[in-house]
Amino acid sequence: MKTQKLAAHEVEAAAAMLRRGGLLGIPTETVYGLGANGLDPQAVAAIFQAKGRPQDNPLILHIPSADWLERFCQDIPPAAWTLAERFWPGPLTMILTRKPLVPDVVTAGLDTVGMRCPAHPLCRAVIAAAGVPVAAPSGNTSGRPSPTNAADMLEDMEGKIDGILDGGPCSVGVESTIVDLTVQPPRLLRPGGVTLEELRDALGEVAVDPAVQRLMGAGEQPRAPGMKYRHYAPKAPVTVVKGDPARCAAYIAAHLGPEDGVVCFDEFAGDYPGHTVEALGPAADKAAQARNVFDALRAFDATPVPAIWAQCPDEAGLGLAVANRLNKAAGFHIIDLEGEP
Incomplete structure (x- = not known):
């Protein structure tokens, strides 16, 4: 199969x-997704084959507007409408009770489904034109860093998928926040472009699932994508160093x-002469770090480096999402300098 490259105006195709x-391949504001008709079990099964994705890792259904929610979900709590009004279209996925027409292959057999309305206008236009919800994980080979532009996705998926719609580079750069609204209090399952602080401002109490900050055990079933398996990883092993940026830079050196x-x-990029260095962005600019983290990790796959050391932001705001992606890439191999004299 040859993968067809579609320009932004080719929405109907x-x-x-x-x-x-x-x-x-579809552009979103977070990362590029690998999309299929979310109501066609055979098409959805092909996503898992193309990615090499474990079958117990559920997918997200993408819709063009909040008024599609009631087509696919039942027992929708008021919190869902509160979040949709405030954060949709945007990088937020809500876990809700599914209706029977949502295929088991989308939900990994769970009675819940993740729902998202993306902010990328081209993505919403394609979904609306197709007239079906689009099931889509990130468009990378399972376990690799997620693609934030069409070229990176083609690197992994050329010949495995029918086409890719080029919508330019992604503006957020890390996958959507996932919050489970079928439990009380609501529970953050994956940090992303909508921060924990913003969720708590909208809903009040929001719990954080332990899998955000540790690996899940072999017997645990993930409630959402990105919870269970080593993700976002380049070929070389990664070690994350946490703490004051200057101390972390010195430790790595x-x-x-x-x-x-x-x-x-960026402030420490000149501290490692003779080494391959990828800059995340300024220490204080977490939005830049989110946009750059996957590109930085992916860039090392074109080099012979035997190991990668990574500075990590603190976990306030978007830092929680960036830290989560780096920790996942490292398999939670973390050196924590916080609190050390």
Whole structure:
């Protein structure tokens, strides 16, 4: 199969690809997604095959507006409408009780489904034109860093999918926030572009699932994408260093091997002469770090570095999402300098 590259004006061709059961790379504001008709079990199953994705890792249904929610979900709580009014279209996924027409393959057999209305206008236009919800995980080979532009997605998916719609680079750069609204209090399952602080401002109490900050055990079933498995990882092993940025930079400089690579804040990019360095953005600019984190990790796959050391932001605001992605990429191999004298 040759993957067809579609320009931004080819919305109807992209929608037709989805309607006939094809796999389509779609731009969103977070990362590029690998989309299929979310009501076609055979098409959705092809997503798992193309990505090499574990079957117990549920997918998200993408819709063009909040008024589609009642087509696919039941027992929708008032909190869902509160969040939709405030954050949709945007990088927020809500876990809700599904209706029976949502195929089991989308939900990994769960009685819940993740629902999202993306902010990227081209993505919403394609979904609306197709007239079906689009099931879509990130458009990378399972486990690799997520793609934030069409070229990165093609690197992983050329020949495995029918087409890719080029909507330019992603503006957020990390996947959507996922909040479970079927429990009380609501529970953050994955941090993303909508911060924990913003969720709490809208809803009051919001719990944080332990899987945000640790690996899930072998017997635990994920309630949402990105919870259970090692994700976002380049080929070389990653070690994350947490704490004051200057102390972390000095620790890395003292411990990295002669051929190791470094992911660091812009202020410290000159501290590692002779090493391959990928800059995350300024230490104080977490939005820039979110946009750059996957590109930084992915860039090392074109180099021979045997190991990667990564500075990590604090977990306030968007920092929680950036830290989560780095920790997942490292398999939670973290050196924590916080609190040390």
